[in-house]
Structure formats: C-alpha cells, structure tokens
Amino acid sequence: MPVKVRVPTPLRRFTGGNDEVSANGDSIKAVIADLEKNHPGIGERLLDEKGDLRRFVNVYLNGDDIRFLSQLDSKVKDGDDISIVPAIAGGR
Amino acid sequence: MKSEAVSYVTNLKCRECGQEYPISPLHVCEMCFGPLEVGYDYPRIKAAISRATIEKRAHNLWRYRELLPVTGESDIGPHSGFTPLVRCDRLAAELGVKKLYLKDDTVNHPTLSYKDRVVSVAITKAREFGFKTVSCASTGNLATSVAAHAARAGLNCVIFMPEGVEAGKIVGSTVYGAQVITIRGNYDDVNRLCSEIADKYGWAFVNINLRPYYTEGAKTYGFEVAEQLGWKLPENIVLPTAGGTILPKVAKAFKELKEVGLIRDGECKVHSAQAAGSAPVIHALHKGTDLITPVKPDTIAKSIAIGNPADGFYVLKAVRESGGWGEGATDPEIIDAIKLLARTEGIFAEPAGGTTLAVTMKLIAQKRIRPDESIVVSITGNGYKTLEAVAATIAQPHVIEARLKDFDALFERLNGTSRPLAGAA
Numbered sequence: 001m002p003v004k005v006r007v008p009t010p011l012r013r014f015t016g017g018n019d020e021v022s023a024n025g026d027s028i029k030a031v032i033a034d035l036e037k038n039h040p041g042i043g044e045r046l047l048d049e050k051g052d053l054r055r056f057v058n059v060y061l062n063g064d065d066i067r068f069l070s071q072l073d074s075k076v077k078d079g080d081d082i083s084i085v086p087a088i089a090g091g092r
Numbered sequence: 093m094k095s096e097a098v099s100y101v102t103n104l105k106c107r108e109c110g111q112e113y114p115i116s117p118l119h120v121c122e123m124c125f126g127p128l129e130v131g132y133d134y135p136r137i138k139a140a141i142s143r144a145t146i147e148k149r150a151h152n153l154w155r156y157r158e159l160l161p162v163t164g165e166s167d168i169g170p171h172s173g174f175t176p177l178v179r180c181d182r183l184a185a186e187l188g189v190k191k192l193y194l195k196d197d198t199v200n201h202p203t204l205s206y207k208d209r210v211v212s213v214a215i216t217k218a219r220e221f222g223f224k225t226v227s228c229a230s231t232g233n234l235a236t237s238v239a240a241h242a243a244r245a246g247l248n249c250v251i252f253m254p255e256g257v258e259a260g261k262i263v264g265s266t267v268y269g270a271q272v273i274t275i276r277g278n279y280d281d282v283n284r285l286c287s288e289i290a291d292k293y294g295w296a297f298v299n300i301n302l303r304p305y306y307t308e309g310a311k312t313y314g315f316e317v318a319e320q321l322g323w324k325l326p327e328n329i330v331l332p333t334a335g336g337t338i339l340p341k342v343a344k345a346f347k348e349l350k351e352v353g354l355i356r357d358g359e360c361k362v363h364s365a366q367a368a369g370s371a372p373v374i375h376a377l378h379k380g381t382d383l384i385t386p387v388k389p390d391t392i393a394k395s396i397a398i399g400n401p402a403d404g405f406y407v408l409k410a411v412r413e414s415g416g417w418g419e420g421a422t423d424p425e426i427i428d429a430i431k432l433l434a435r436t437e438g439i440f441a442e443p444a445g446g447t448t449l450a451v452t453m454k455l456i457a458q459k460r461i462r463p464d465e466s467i468v469v470s471i472t473g474n475g476y477k478t479l480e481a482v483a484a485t486i487a488q489p490h491v492i493e494a495r496l497k498d499f500d501a502l503f504e505r506l507n508g509t510s511r512p513l514a515g516a517a
Contacts, residue, residue, distance in 0.1 A: 009291050010122040019292070045125065055405060056108070056125040060284060063277070065400065067386050085287050086120040087127075087402035 169212025171201035177320035213309035214298035223296035239268035314345030334396035336403030364418030365451035367391035393443035421450035440475035
C-alpha cells in the first residue's frame with residue numbers, strides 16, 4: 001500500500017535529496033519502519049530510544065497531526081499523504 | 093549597519109543534543125530536530141559593556157545589542173522596545189499587594205505589541221543573510237509587525253492566514269504593502285504549510301527558519317524590566333505562554349544579566365499564564381509531566397491560542413527551575429481582568445494581557461505570590477486591536493436629546509444608583 005511521504009530538508013540526505021518518497025505500511029509506525037529499511041538512518045531521526053516520536057517532530061496524516069489521531073498506531077491506507085515537519089515556535 | 097560592526101555571536105547550538113552549526117538561516121538540528129539556539133562569547137561581552145554604556149544609549153531594544161544575534165547596531169526598529177514599566181498602585185490596592193508593575197508593550201513601536209521586538213531582530217537578520225522576501229503565518233500581531241518592519245526595510249512581504257479571519261486583520265497587513273494569502277484550514281495547518289514553503293522557496297519566515305534569531309529578541313523584554321527596576325530582578329514575573337517563546341527567553345535574559353555582570357544577584361520566580369481554552373503547558377505543569385499533549389484552542393485570547401506549542405517544554409523547564417508556577421484563565425476571567433486594568437490604571441490590554449493579570453490574581457490568592465513581593469505583570473499587546481473581545485460586555489452609552497433638561501433628568505435618574513454621573517460619594 002504505497003503512500004506519499006513529504007520529507008523536510010534535514011532528512012533529505014537520507015533520501016538522496018528527494019523531498020518526497022513513497023513508502024509502504026498500514027500504520028505510521030509501519031511506514032517509518034519501511035522508510036528506515038529503504039533510507040537507513042531516517043528512523044532514529046524520527047523516533048527516540050524508546051520508539052516514541054521525538055519531541056520536536058510532527059507527523060501529519062492527510063493534514064492531521066497524528067497526536068490527535070492514534071499517534072504512531074494511526075491507520076494508513078493506499079494513497080494517503082504523510083508529512084514530516086519540524087515543530088514550529090513563535091507567536092500568532 | 094551603522095557604528096560598531098561587531099558581533100559577539102559564536103555559533104548555533106542544538107538545545108537538545110548540543111550539535112553545533114555556523115550562523116546561518118537554519119532552525120532545526122539535523123541530528124535530532126531539536127531547536128537551535130544562538131551562542132555568545134559572554135566573557136567578551138562582559139568586558140565590552142557596563143550599566144553606564146547601556147544607559148547612555150538610545151531608548152530602543154538595540155541598547156542591549158551585544159546580547160542580540162546581530163552585527164553592530166541595526167537601523168530596523170529604531171523605536172522598538174524600551175516600553176514603560178508602570179508602577180500600578182491603584183491596581184495593587186485592588187489585588188492586596190504592595191509592589192506591582194506592568195511591563196507595557198501596548199505602546200511598543202510601531203505596531204503596539206511585543207512582536208516588534210522579535211521582528212526587529214528577525215528582519216535585521218533577514219537582511220544580513222540577503223533574503224529578499226520575508227514572511228510569516230499569523231492572524232494578528234505578528235503579521236502586522238512583520239509587514240510594518242518589512243516595509244521600512246524595503247523587503248518584499250507575504251503573510252499567510254487561515255481562511256475566514258476578520259477583514260480588519262487582513263487590512264492590518266495589506267496596508268503596509270504586504271501580500272496576504274489565506275489558506276483553507278486552521279492556524280496549525282497554515283503553520284505546517286509555511287514550514288514546507290520555507291523549505292522549498294527559500295523565503296525568510298521570521299518564526300520558522302529565522303526562529304533562533306527571532307526568539308532572541310524576546311530577551312529585551314527581560315533586560316528592560318531589570319534595568320527599569322534599577323538593575324534588579326523583580327521577585328515575580330508573570331508571562332503569557334503561546335508558542336513558548338517569551339517566557340524561556342526572559343528567564344534566559346535574567347541569567348545573562350548576571351553572567352555579564354550587569355546585575356549581581358536576586359532570584360525571580362517566572363510564572364506562566366495561558367488561556368484555559370488553550371492551556372497545554374499548564375496541564376503538563378499541573379500534572380508534573382514533561383509531556384505536552386496538544387489541544388484544539390478555544391478562547392477569545394486569539395493572540396495566545398496555540399494548541400501545539402513547540403517550545404512548551406522549555407516553558408516548563410524555566411518555570412520549574414525558577415520556583416514559579418502557572419495557571420489558566422477562563423474567557424470571563426480574562427475579560428474581567430482587561431476591564432479591571434483599564435479602569436484602575438488606564439491601560440487597555442488585549443486578551444493576552446487580561447490573561448496574565450487574571451493569572452496573577454490567582455497566584456496571589458493561592459499564596460504562590462506573597463503580598464509583600466514585587467510583581468511584574470507582562471502586557472504584550474494592545475486592546476484597541478481586539479475591541480470585539482470586550483465589546484459585548486461593556487456598559488452601553490446613555491442616549492439623550494441635545495437638551496439640557498434631558499440631561500438634568502438623566503442626572504437625577506442615575507443619582508442614587510451604583511453609578512451616579514458625579515461619581516460615587
């Protein structure tokens with residue numbers, strides 16, 4: 001089940017400079033595992049030692065922050081859009 | 093750059109893993125995604141400045157230029173910063189405390205909010221880096237400030253807002269020549285898109301890729317409080333928390349003043365104020381955890397309605413290290429505080445200021461702040477920009493014909509009520 005993943009600048013050295021890659025998996029966790037398989041090194045940038053999403057990484061599934069869904073267990077289906085975005089500070 | 097083209101900045105350093113980077117428009121650590129922070133050569137700064145040198149300088153934020161990430165004195169924001177620290181005895185009496193001050197950024201130049209500080213630094217840096225277009229995601233104070241400072245600097249400006257914001261908010265940016273793009277989505281959606289645009293188009297987003305520099309501007313709020321108290325720290329300061337910029341930076345400012353020898357000692361408890369309808373940091377503080385769970389904001393305090401505060405963790409850290417605390421204020425409490433401040437001190441704050449005052453009152457009631465301690469309440473924005481927040485709850489005018497006998501009748505009618513026209517006896 002291929003999905004599109006948007007990759008931010010700091011991670012593009014793992015994806016050969018590509019800002020978008022495709023990956024497989026039925027959950028965010030599985031997609032990240034698949035990314036790691038094809039782009040070694042990317043996984044530890046996203047997940048900490050305990051396997052949780054790092055504090056300053058936001059992952060959006062079809063535009064929704066996965067913290068509002070089922071976190072890393074959020075279900076992913078064919079054609080979904082995933083976006084990895086560093087956390088943003090600053091006011092309104 | 094005018095005089096003294098000197099910089100005391102050393103590098104950018106990741107706040108999480110310590111990885112170092114050269115000074116550049118970079119905001120995220122490539123190793124761990126942690127935020128980058130500007131490093132300074134404090135021993136050199138200590139040798140270069142004194143209270144006397146600073147006191148001789150112009151009344152703007154650049155009087156602390158050695159502790160800002162710029163080269164020399166900037167000509168951006170020549171009147172930004174150095175806002176009044178107002179001693180408030182009438183309000184203090186209402187609150188039952190002795191030494192109460194407001195740090196009043198309702199009159200910050202040129203756009204009447206604390207944002208003129210951070211934006212002055214960000215736009216200076218954008219120009220140093222050679223950017224031609226500056227940008228931000230904002231519906232209010234930040235947009236207005238970026239648009240105004242970009243205009244004066246002669247830079248192209250593009251502002252992103254969520255669809256459906258009030259017409260007035262758009263005017264507040266377009267009047268300065270900025271282009272406004274509205275996005276079908278909420279504020280967090282806009283922010284996410286902007287992060288992707290910054291990445292792809294190489295524009296200077298003041299609070300994204302210039303964030304390490306932008307946030308440093310917030311320190312000037314703290315420097316000024318200390319200088320205006322006669323180079324002393326207050327015993328308490330209450331600051332609003334939205335994205336989490338100002339509070340940790342004011343705490344950092346107080347530490348730096350000691351580090352470079354401008355103040356000797358003294359400790360300040362740093363307290364966080366959030367609107368109860370957007371209080372993820374206060375929830376974590378009260379639960380005793382470091383883990384901040386995002387919320388969907390629902391409050392009249394739009395300027396601090398950020399449900400997913402990137403620097404919330406650092407707010408928790410600064411509050412806990414200082415022995416401070418934090419509370420949330422409900423919308424009615426915020427409105428009451430705005431009105432209390434206006435009628436006791438003649439200062440009209442936006443809802444963020446109502447929030448800090450309402451929370452100050454709670455902290456006094458909880459005895460977290462003692463009545464004999466000095467207190468600084470942070471007022472970061474102007475109420476004239478957010479009239480709609482209080483409009484529905486204020487007293488309506490009395491309407492009469494242009495005839496003296498009608499006025500006489502009104503005068504008599506109100507006599508003996510709780511609000512006679514001649515004032516209470």
